[in-house]
Amino acid sequence: MSKQLYEIGEQPPLGEVPEKMHAWLVRADRFGKPTEAFQKEVVNTPSIADDEVLVYVMAAGINYNNVWAAMGIPVNVIGARNKNGEPEDFHIGGSDASGIVYKVGKDVTNVKVGDEVVMHCGTFDRNCSWVKKGGDPMYSPSFKIWGYETNYGSFAQFTRVQAQQCMPRPKHMNWEESAAYTLVAATAWRMLHGWGSSSIKKGDVALIWGGAGGLGSMAIQIAKAVGATSVAMVSGEDKFDYCMKLGAKGCINRNEFDHWGMLPHWKDNAGYAKWLKGVRAFGSKIWEVLGEKRAPNVVFEHPGETTIPSSIFVCETGGMVVVCAGTTGYNATVDLRYLWMRQKRLQGSHFANTEQSNQMNQLALSGQLDPCMSRAFTYDELPIAHQLMADNKHPHGNMSVLIGATQFGLGVSGKPAVTVVHPTLPKGDVHTTPHPYPMSEPLPSIEEAEALTIADDGTKVRDLMHHGIISCTPDDTIGAVAKIMVDKEIHAVVVMEQGKATGVVSQTDMVLARQGRTPDQARSMKASEIMTPGCATCDADMLLSDAVSLMTGRRMHRLVVTEKDKPVGVISMTDVVRKIIG
Ligand code: NAP
Numbered sequence: 001m002s003k004q005l006y007e008i009g010e011q012p013p014l015g016e017v018p019e020k021m022h023a024w025l026v027r028a029d030r031f032g033k034p035t036e037a038f039q040k041e042v043v044n045t046p047s048i049a050d051d052e053v054l055v056y057v058m059a060a061g062i063n064y065n066n067v068w069a070a071m072g073i074p075v076n077v078i079g080a081r082n083k084n085g086e087p088e089d090f091h092i093g094g095s096d097a098s099g100i101v102y103k104v105g106k107d108v109t110n111v112k113v114g115d116e117v118v119m120h121c122g123t124f125d126r127n128c129s130w131v132k133k134g135g136d137p138m139y140s141p142s143f144k145i146w147g148y149e150t151n152y153g154s155f156a157q158f159t160r161v162q163a164q165q166c167m168p169r170p171k172h173m174n175w176e177e178s179a180a181y182t183l184v185a186a187t188a189w190r191m192l193h194g195w196g197s198s199s200i201k202k203g204d205v206a207l208i209w210g211g212a213g214g215l216g217s218m219a220i221q222i223a224k225a226v227g228a229t230s231v232a233m234v235s236g237e238d239k240f241d242y243c244m245k246l247g248a249k250g251c252i253n254r255n256e257f258d259h260w261g262m263l264p265h266w267k268d269n270a271g272y273a274k275w276l277k278g279v280r281a282f283g284s285k286i287w288e289v290l291g292e293k294r295a296p297n298v299v300f301e302h303p304g305e306t307t308i309p310s311s312i313f314v315c316e317t318g319g320m321v322v323v324c325a326g327t328t329g330y331n332a333t334v335d336l337r338y339l340w341m342r343q344k345r346l347q348g349s350h351f352a353n354t355e356q357s358n359q360m361n362q363l364a365l366s367g368q369l370d371p372c373m374s375r376a377f378t379y380d381e382l383p384i385a386h387q388l389m390a391d392n393k394h395p396h397g398n399m400s401v402l403i404g405a406t407q408f409g410l411g412v413s414g415k416p417a418v419t420v421v422h423p424t425l426p427k428g429d430v431h432t433t434p435h436p437y438p439m440s441e442p443l444p445s446i447e448e449a450e451a452l453t454i455a456d457d458g459t460k461v462r463d464l465m466h467h468g469i470i471s472c473t474p475d476d477t478i479g480a481v482a483k484i485m486v487d488k489e490i491h492a493v494v495v496m497e498q499g500k501a502t503g504v505v506s507q508t509d510m511v512l513a514r515q516g517r518t519p520d521q522a523r524s525m526k527a528s529e530i531m532t533p534g535c536a537t538c539d540a541d542m543l544l545s546d547a548v549s550l551m552t553g554r555r556m557h558r559l560v561v562t563e564k565d566k567p568v569g570v571i572s573m574t575d576v577v578r579k580i581i582g
Contacts, residue, residue: 002016004019005022005042006021008022008404009379009405009406011056014100014114015102015113015114017045017054017158018045019045020042020045021042021045021158022041022156023040023043023155023156024041024093024155024156024383025040025041025043025090026039026070026078026090026091027039027090028076028078031070031072033070034070034383035384035386035387037071037072038155041090043090043092043156045157046152046158046160048103048160049105050105050107050108051108051126051162051164052105052108052160052162052163053103053105053111053160053162053166054102055099055100055101055158055161056099056101056157056158057094057098057154057156057158057159057403057404058097058099058175058179058404058410058411059097059098059175059178059179059400060094060096060153060155060382060400060403061096061154061179061180061181061182061183061398061400062389062399063095064389065093065095065147066093066094066095066147066148066386067390069091069148070093075442077149078090080149081150086151088151092152092153092155092159094147094153094155094156095121095146095153095154095183096118096119096121096147096154096179096181097118097153097154097159097403098116098117098118098169098176098178099117099119099154100114100115100117101113108163109163110163110164110166111166115166115168116411117166117168118166118168118169118178119159119161119165119166119167119182120165120167120351120354120357120361121145121148121165121182121183121351122137122165122186123145123161123162123165124137124140124142124144124162125142126162128140137354138190138350138351138353145440146161146162146165147159149440154179156403157403157404165354167358167361168365170361170364170367170416171413172412172414172415173364173411173412174405174408174410174411175402175405175410175411176376176400176405177373177400178364178371179400180372180373180398180400181218181372181373183351184217184218185218185360185363185369186352186356186357186360186361187215187218187349187350187352188218188219188360189218189352189357189360190349190350190352190353191324192219192222192226192298192300192322193222193226193359194356195320195322195345195347195349198298198320199298200223200297201226202226202227203227203229204226204298205228205229205230205290205295205297205316206223206230206231206297206299207230207299207314207315208220208232208233208248209233209300209302209307210233210302211230211232211233211239211243211246211248211251212232212234212239212242212397213397214372215302216232217242217243217246217370217372218369218372220232220246220248221368221369223298224246225363225368229290230248230249231249231250231290232244232248232251232252233252233254234251234253235253235254235255236253236255236426237251239251239425242423242424242425242426245421245423246423257278257285259278259281259282259310260306260310261306261309262305262306262309262331262332262333263275263309263333263334265512267509267515268515269512269515269517270516275309279309279313282310282314294316295314295319296315296316297316298315298319299312299315299320299322301321301322301323301324302323302324302326303326303327303328304323304325304330304332305328305329305330305331306329308321308333309333309334309335312334312346313335318343319344320344320345320346321345321347322348322349323347323349324348334346350440365416366416366418367416367418367419367420368418370420370422370423372423373397373398373399373400374396374398374399375394375397375399375400376400376408377400378401378402381401385399396425456543456545459543459579460540460541460543460544461538461539461540461542461544461559461561462540464544464571464575464576464578465540465561466569466570466572466575468569469494469496469501469560469569469570470484470488470570471493471494471495472495472496472505473496473497473527474497474502474503474526474527474531476526477523477524477525478510478524478530479523481505481510481527482510490570491506491558491574492504492506492507492558492570492572493527494567494570495527495528495531501560501567502534502535503528503532503533503534503535504531504556505530506532506556509530510522510530513529513530536550536559536560537562538560538562538571539561539563540561540562540563540568540569544579547559557572557574558571559572
């Protein structure tokens with residue numbers, strides 16, 4: 001061994017692994033702004049297991065995950081690993097890379113020292129019983145994203161990866177381009193090709209959200225390669241040309257429509273009709289772009305909350321909406337009638353398995369997949385690149401940072417079988433929506449390792465409830481019920497039938513009854529027609545916090561309070577607000 005440590009850009013002789021390496025480290029005591037959290041340090045080069053490979057990193061791809069890792073939210077990735085027995089008190093991120101194999105474990109057969117590789121970020125325990133039985137590693141409880149959930153990612157001179165992560169590097173790309181595409185392209189590949197009979201086929205139509213973004217730009221190219229027609233969604237006409245050069249038949253500017261967002265309540269006739277008008281116009285626009293009346297067989301989704309209702313609506317009968325993120329929010333609303341009557345599929349998808357990543361990579365190797373790299377940074381600029389992402393000021397497309405490569409543009413040593421035009425994004429185009437949370441985070445399951453603690457001050461419903469029930473009969477008119485509400489200054493009236501509470505007419509029920517009707521029509525309706533049936537009740541001795549959860553879970557503002565199963569009063573959100581102000 002000639003040297004213990006090589007400087008950045010000074011490549012050790014092939015196969016020689018120095019004891020130490022330069023890396024960008026995140027430590028828990030500096031979690032926060034990426035420009036402060038990432039610091040250059042020298043650490044021991046990691047050792048590898050029998051199924052692992054040590055790769056000398058030439059360039060690393062930049063993804064949002066490591067913005068979150070740097071901030072330490074929503075998960076302290078270092079603490080999480082320490083709990084699982086890994087001793088390192090630092091995180092080396094980086095979930096995309098291009099580089100050269102420097103060392104292989106004794107069980108490795110797919111790569112050898114000297115091979116130029118790119119790496120996908122899916123890791124799993126090869127001894128996991130599910131995987132051993134032939135199950136998809138993406139469903140293995142041991143699945144982790146390399147360089148986010150695992151340590152020793154690509155923001156260092158050497159990275160430790162599982163052999164199955166390594167794939168041949170497209171030699172017609174330079175180091176930074178080849179480091180840029182794998183995470184997004186493999187994700188897009190599984191979304192489009194991983195779902196059996198619902199997967200994309202030749203002749204299909206695909207609607208691609210965020211066509212100029214990281215995932216969307218890959219999806220357009222993958223759809224083109226299989227012979228499908230795609231329509232790209234973007235936020236401005238300046239991105240049309242980019243998406244069409246990648247292979248989209250046409251584009252739609254989402255800002256031409258304003259019906260996005262959660263579905264109106266299904267009892268809201270007027271709101272629903274307005275939404276329907278908007279979504280129909282959107283569907284017609286898809287027809288116009290296609291030049292024929294065809295609905296998308298596959299909708300490629302990731303904005304989530306604001307777009308899912310429209311995606312489900314415009315999707316072809318028997319088609320699939322496939323979603324890998326909820327960039328605008330997670331509580332998407334679905335008109336279930338469209339799901340069951342038109343037998344559509346809403347499919348979740350997360351990254352990709354080894355086979356799918358390699359299938360995607362064949363497309364890159366053949367030249368049919370442009371990496372859509374928008375900006376590359378020097379080694380020293382790594383924190384700035386993450387800061388731009390954190391501030392939502394980064395350009396669209398995929399970004400990379402040089403690690404071992406000494407200059408931009410190096411590493412090209414071949415020609416692809418197919419040459420595609422390398423499109424460029426409009427100048428000055430930056431993001432408009434910040435990412436909510438990382439693509440991968442631990443979600444609570446049925447079985448929980450840690451006990452949940454629920455803070456509560458012990459207040460009971462009886463401490464705040466309003467005593468006495470103000471009621472009406474099922475046959476009372478809405479006009480009469482409205483008068484009770486106004487006279488008594490209350491927000492809901494309990495519907496009583498033979499001494500039993502059978503429903504509640506709330507202000508919301510009343511306002512929704514008015515939607516799409518004249519005041520006279522609404523007034524003459526009966527309480528039984530608009531009430532929310534099955535009166536939600538709680539016992540006077542229930543904890544107030546449980547009653548609040550019951551109300552919010554059912555989207556209600558009040559509960560009828562019972563004692564020995566007899567209605568005795570009402571507890572409402574207003575009562576809780578009163579308690580807050582004392
Ligand atoms: P990106 O490059 O930021 O692109 C996202 C695109 O979404 C933007 O280009 C934007 O395009 C569009 N968009 C933003 N706000 C929108 C809105 N309100 N309605 C409709 N479209 C909107 O991000 P990406 O790399 O493609 O990733 C997208 C999401 O997938 C992220 O949340 C990411 O974390 C997640 N992801 C998940 C996985 C996984 O395995 N589960 C893997 C990779 C990425 P316009 O403004 O032009 O419309």
